Amino acid sequence: MSSLVRADKLTRILPETVPVTLVRDVSLSIGEGEFVAITGPSGSGKSSLLYLLGLLDLPTSGSLTIEGRDCATMDDGERARLRLERMGFVFQFHFLLPEFSARDNIAIPMRKLGRMSRREIDDRAEELLVSLGLGDHVHKRPFQLSGGQRQRVAVARSLANDPALLLADEPTGSLDSKSSEQVFATLEGLVREQGRTVLVVTHDMEMAGRMDRRIHLVDGMQAEPE
Protein backbone atom coordinates (compact mmCIF):
# COMPACT_ATOMS: atom_id res chain seq x y z
CA MET A 1 0.00 0.00 0.00
CA SER A 2 1.55 3.33 -1.01
CA SER A 3 1.70 6.10 1.56
CA LEU A 4 -0.62 9.00 0.92
CA VAL A 5 0.26 10.98 4.03
CA ARG A 6 3.50 10.71 5.92
CA ALA A 7 4.34 12.77 8.98
CA ASP A 8 7.62 12.65 10.83
CA LYS A 9 7.87 14.21 14.30
CA LEU A 10 5.20 16.74 13.43
CA THR A 11 5.08 19.41 16.13
CA ARG A 12 3.01 22.55 16.53
CA ILE A 13 3.77 24.95 19.34
CA LEU A 14 1.98 28.27 19.66
CA PRO A 15 4.54 30.99 20.38
CA GLU A 16 2.69 32.52 23.33
CA THR A 17 4.50 34.07 26.31
CA VAL A 18 4.16 30.62 27.78
CA PRO A 19 4.35 28.43 24.63
CA VAL A 20 1.36 26.15 24.10
CA THR A 21 2.07 22.71 22.64
CA LEU A 22 -0.79 21.56 20.43
CA VAL A 23 0.91 18.55 18.81
CA ARG A 24 4.30 17.06 19.61
CA ASP A 25 6.43 14.57 17.67
CA VAL A 26 3.59 12.84 15.84
CA SER A 27 4.85 10.40 13.22
CA LEU A 28 2.45 8.48 11.05
CA SER A 29 1.89 7.01 7.65
CA ILE A 30 -1.53 6.67 6.08
CA GLY A 31 -1.99 4.50 3.05
CA GLU A 32 -4.48 4.74 0.24
CA GLY A 33 -7.86 3.28 1.08
CA GLU A 34 -7.42 3.48 4.85
CA PHE A 35 -10.17 4.52 7.24
CA VAL A 36 -8.40 6.04 10.22
CA ALA A 37 -9.75 7.47 13.47
CA ILE A 38 -8.00 10.20 15.42
CA THR A 39 -9.07 9.81 19.03
CA GLY A 40 -8.13 11.19 22.42
CA PRO A 41 -9.55 13.19 25.31
CA SER A 42 -10.90 16.69 24.83
CA GLY A 43 -8.03 19.11 24.28
CA SER A 44 -5.56 16.37 23.34
CA GLY A 45 -4.77 17.95 19.97
CA LYS A 46 -6.96 15.96 17.59
CA SER A 47 -8.24 18.94 15.62
CA SER A 48 -4.80 20.53 15.66
CA LEU A 49 -3.31 17.40 14.12
CA LEU A 50 -6.05 17.23 11.49
CA TYR A 51 -5.42 20.89 10.58
CA LEU A 52 -1.72 20.17 10.15
CA LEU A 53 -2.39 17.12 7.97
CA GLY A 54 -4.90 19.16 5.94
CA LEU A 55 -2.45 22.05 5.44
CA LEU A 56 -4.79 24.39 7.29
CA ASP A 57 -2.01 25.07 9.77
CA LEU A 58 1.77 24.88 9.58
CA PRO A 59 4.00 22.83 11.86
CA THR A 60 6.66 24.42 14.04
CA SER A 61 8.94 21.49 13.24
CA GLY A 62 8.82 18.04 11.71
CA SER A 63 8.00 17.07 8.16
CA LEU A 64 4.86 16.26 6.22
CA THR A 65 4.56 14.74 2.78
CA ILE A 66 1.31 14.32 0.87
CA GLU A 67 1.43 11.97 -2.11
CA GLY A 68 5.20 12.13 -1.88
CA ARG A 69 5.36 15.92 -2.01
CA ASP A 70 7.19 17.70 0.77
CA CYS A 71 4.77 20.29 2.13
CA ALA A 72 7.54 22.37 3.77
CA THR A 73 8.79 23.57 0.40
CA MET A 74 5.36 24.80 -0.74
CA ASP A 75 4.22 28.40 -0.59
CA ASP A 76 0.71 29.38 0.50
CA GLY A 77 -0.61 29.22 -3.08
CA GLU A 78 0.74 25.72 -3.63
CA ARG A 79 -0.73 24.52 -0.36
CA ALA A 80 -4.10 26.04 -1.24
CA ARG A 81 -3.96 24.33 -4.64
CA LEU A 82 -3.10 20.97 -3.10
CA ARG A 83 -6.01 21.34 -0.67
CA LEU A 84 -8.44 22.27 -3.43
CA GLU A 85 -7.33 19.50 -5.78
CA ARG A 86 -6.49 16.60 -3.49
CA MET A 87 -8.31 17.07 -0.17
CA GLY A 88 -11.85 17.28 1.04
CA PHE A 89 -12.93 18.62 4.42
CA VAL A 90 -15.95 17.97 6.58
CA PHE A 91 -16.38 19.77 9.90
CA GLN A 92 -18.73 19.38 12.84
CA PHE A 93 -20.95 22.07 11.35
CA HIS A 94 -21.87 21.82 7.71
CA PHE A 95 -20.94 25.39 6.63
CA LEU A 96 -23.28 25.19 3.63
CA LEU A 97 -24.25 28.55 2.16
CA PRO A 98 -27.89 29.10 3.17
CA GLU A 99 -28.92 30.95 0.01
CA PHE A 100 -27.65 28.17 -2.30
CA SER A 101 -29.28 24.86 -3.17
CA ALA A 102 -27.58 21.58 -2.28
CA ARG A 103 -26.37 21.32 -5.88
CA ASP A 104 -25.03 24.86 -5.98
CA ASN A 105 -23.19 24.39 -2.69
CA ILE A 106 -21.44 21.36 -4.15
CA ALA A 107 -20.63 23.29 -7.31
CA ILE A 108 -18.55 25.87 -5.42
CA PRO A 109 -15.27 23.91 -5.14
CA MET A 110 -15.59 22.79 -8.78
CA ARG A 111 -16.08 26.39 -9.94
CA LYS A 112 -13.07 27.41 -7.90
CA LEU A 113 -10.98 24.72 -9.58
CA GLY A 114 -12.24 25.90 -12.95
CA ARG A 115 -11.79 22.73 -14.98
CA MET A 116 -15.37 22.03 -16.03
CA SER A 117 -18.18 23.82 -17.80
CA ARG A 118 -21.18 24.96 -15.81
CA ARG A 119 -23.22 22.10 -17.23
CA GLU A 120 -20.60 19.50 -16.30
CA ILE A 121 -20.36 20.93 -12.82
CA ASP A 122 -24.13 20.78 -12.30
CA ASP A 123 -24.23 17.21 -13.61
CA ARG A 124 -21.44 16.09 -11.32
CA ALA A 125 -23.02 17.81 -8.31
CA GLU A 126 -26.27 15.98 -9.01
CA GLU A 127 -24.46 12.66 -9.45
CA LEU A 128 -22.74 13.13 -6.11
CA LEU A 129 -26.04 13.85 -4.41
CA VAL A 130 -27.64 10.79 -6.00
CA SER A 131 -24.69 8.61 -4.99
CA LEU A 132 -25.12 9.67 -1.36
CA GLY A 133 -28.85 8.98 -1.41
CA LEU A 134 -29.84 12.64 -1.71
CA GLY A 135 -31.22 12.57 -5.22
CA ASP A 136 -34.53 14.03 -4.07
CA HIS A 137 -32.85 17.04 -2.52
CA VAL A 138 -30.82 18.48 -5.39
CA HIS A 139 -32.67 21.80 -5.48
CA LYS A 140 -33.39 22.15 -1.78
CA ARG A 141 -31.69 24.77 0.32
CA PRO A 142 -30.00 23.81 3.60
CA PHE A 143 -32.92 24.94 5.79
CA GLN A 144 -35.18 22.47 3.94
CA LEU A 145 -32.98 19.52 4.93
CA SER A 146 -32.49 17.60 8.17
CA GLY A 147 -29.24 17.89 10.09
CA GLY A 148 -28.06 14.54 8.78
CA GLN A 149 -28.97 15.43 5.20
CA ARG A 150 -27.15 18.74 5.47
CA GLN A 151 -24.06 16.96 6.71
CA ARG A 152 -24.26 14.48 3.85
CA VAL A 153 -24.47 17.40 1.42
CA ALA A 154 -21.30 18.69 3.12
CA VAL A 155 -19.73 15.26 2.48
CA ALA A 156 -20.81 15.47 -1.16
CA ARG A 157 -19.25 18.94 -1.39
CA SER A 158 -16.00 17.59 0.07
CA LEU A 159 -15.93 15.03 -2.77
CA ALA A 160 -16.57 17.58 -5.51
CA ASN A 161 -13.01 17.68 -6.84
CA ASP A 162 -12.47 13.94 -6.37
CA PRO A 163 -10.01 14.24 -3.47
CA ALA A 164 -7.45 11.59 -2.62
CA LEU A 165 -7.87 12.35 1.07
CA LEU A 166 -10.94 13.22 3.08
CA LEU A 167 -10.46 14.85 6.49
CA ALA A 168 -13.40 15.03 8.86
CA ASP A 169 -13.43 16.78 12.24
CA GLU A 170 -16.19 15.38 14.48
CA PRO A 171 -18.50 15.06 11.45
CA THR A 172 -21.26 13.53 13.56
CA GLY A 173 -20.63 15.68 16.63
CA SER A 174 -23.78 17.76 16.32
CA LEU A 175 -26.12 15.03 15.04
CA ASP A 176 -28.60 12.69 16.71
CA SER A 177 -27.73 8.99 16.77
CA LYS A 178 -29.72 8.06 13.65
CA SER A 179 -28.23 10.85 11.55
CA SER A 180 -24.79 10.08 12.96
CA GLU A 181 -25.12 6.51 11.80
CA GLN A 182 -26.13 7.66 8.30
CA VAL A 183 -23.23 10.07 8.02
CA PHE A 184 -20.82 7.47 9.37
CA ALA A 185 -22.16 4.87 6.92
CA THR A 186 -21.65 7.40 4.13
CA LEU A 187 -18.01 7.90 5.11
CA GLU A 188 -17.54 4.15 5.48
CA GLY A 189 -18.95 3.62 1.99
CA LEU A 190 -16.44 6.07 0.55
CA VAL A 191 -13.65 3.87 1.89
CA ARG A 192 -15.11 0.40 1.40
CA GLU A 193 -16.82 0.96 -1.94
CA GLN A 194 -14.80 3.75 -3.55
CA GLY A 195 -11.38 3.06 -2.03
CA ARG A 196 -10.98 6.58 -0.73
CA THR A 197 -8.80 7.50 2.23
CA VAL A 198 -10.72 8.98 5.13
CA LEU A 199 -9.43 10.40 8.43
CA VAL A 200 -11.98 11.14 11.11
CA VAL A 201 -11.52 12.95 14.42
CA THR A 202 -14.05 11.41 16.75
CA HIS A 203 -14.98 11.08 20.39
CA ASP A 204 -17.17 8.12 19.51
CA MET A 205 -15.33 4.96 20.46
CA GLU A 206 -17.92 2.72 18.86
CA MET A 207 -17.30 4.45 15.52
CA ALA A 208 -13.54 4.42 16.00
CA GLY A 209 -13.78 0.68 16.63
CA ARG A 210 -15.37 0.20 13.20
CA MET A 211 -12.50 1.93 11.45
CA ASP A 212 -9.24 0.31 10.32
CA ARG A 213 -7.11 1.78 13.07
CA ARG A 214 -6.76 4.57 15.57
CA ILE A 215 -4.23 7.32 16.07
CA HIS A 216 -4.67 8.09 19.75
CA LEU A 217 -3.45 11.36 21.26
CA VAL A 218 -2.89 12.40 24.85
CA ASP A 219 -1.56 15.90 25.55
CA GLY A 220 -0.67 16.32 21.86
CA MET A 221 1.39 13.14 21.74
CA GLN A 222 0.70 9.72 20.34
CA ALA A 223 -0.28 7.17 22.96
CA GLU A 224 -1.60 3.64 23.06
CA PRO A 225 -5.42 3.61 22.97
CA GLU A 226 -6.79 2.85 26.43
Ligand SMILES: Nc1ncnc2c1ncn2[C@@H]1O[C@H](COP(=O)(O)OP(=O)(O)OP(=O)(O)O)[C@@H](O)[C@H]1O
Ligand atom coordinates in the same frame (compact mmCIF):
# COMPACT_ATOMS: atom_id res chain seq x y z
N1 LIG B 1 -5.29 29.17 19.23
C1 LIG B 1 -5.10 28.57 20.41
N2 LIG B 1 -4.60 29.26 21.46
C2 LIG B 1 -4.39 28.65 22.65
N3 LIG B 1 -4.65 27.35 22.89
C3 LIG B 1 -5.14 26.64 21.88
C4 LIG B 1 -5.40 27.18 20.59
N4 LIG B 1 -5.89 26.21 19.77
C5 LIG B 1 -5.94 25.11 20.54
N5 LIG B 1 -5.50 25.35 21.79
C6 LIG B 1 -5.38 24.36 22.87
O1 LIG B 1 -4.63 23.28 22.38
C7 LIG B 1 -5.15 22.05 22.84
C8 LIG B 1 -5.51 21.15 21.68
O2 LIG B 1 -6.68 21.65 21.02
P1 LIG B 1 -7.49 20.80 19.94
O3 LIG B 1 -8.68 21.59 19.55
O4 LIG B 1 -6.55 20.37 18.89
O5 LIG B 1 -7.91 19.53 20.81
P2 LIG B 1 -9.03 18.43 20.49
O6 LIG B 1 -8.45 17.13 20.97
O7 LIG B 1 -9.46 18.52 19.10
O8 LIG B 1 -10.17 18.90 21.48
P3 LIG B 1 -11.79 18.65 21.44
O9 LIG B 1 -11.97 17.16 21.44
O10 LIG B 1 -12.27 19.30 22.68
O11 LIG B 1 -12.27 19.30 20.17
C9 LIG B 1 -6.31 22.39 23.74
O12 LIG B 1 -5.86 22.41 25.07
C10 LIG B 1 -6.71 23.77 23.27
O13 LIG B 1 -7.31 24.49 24.31
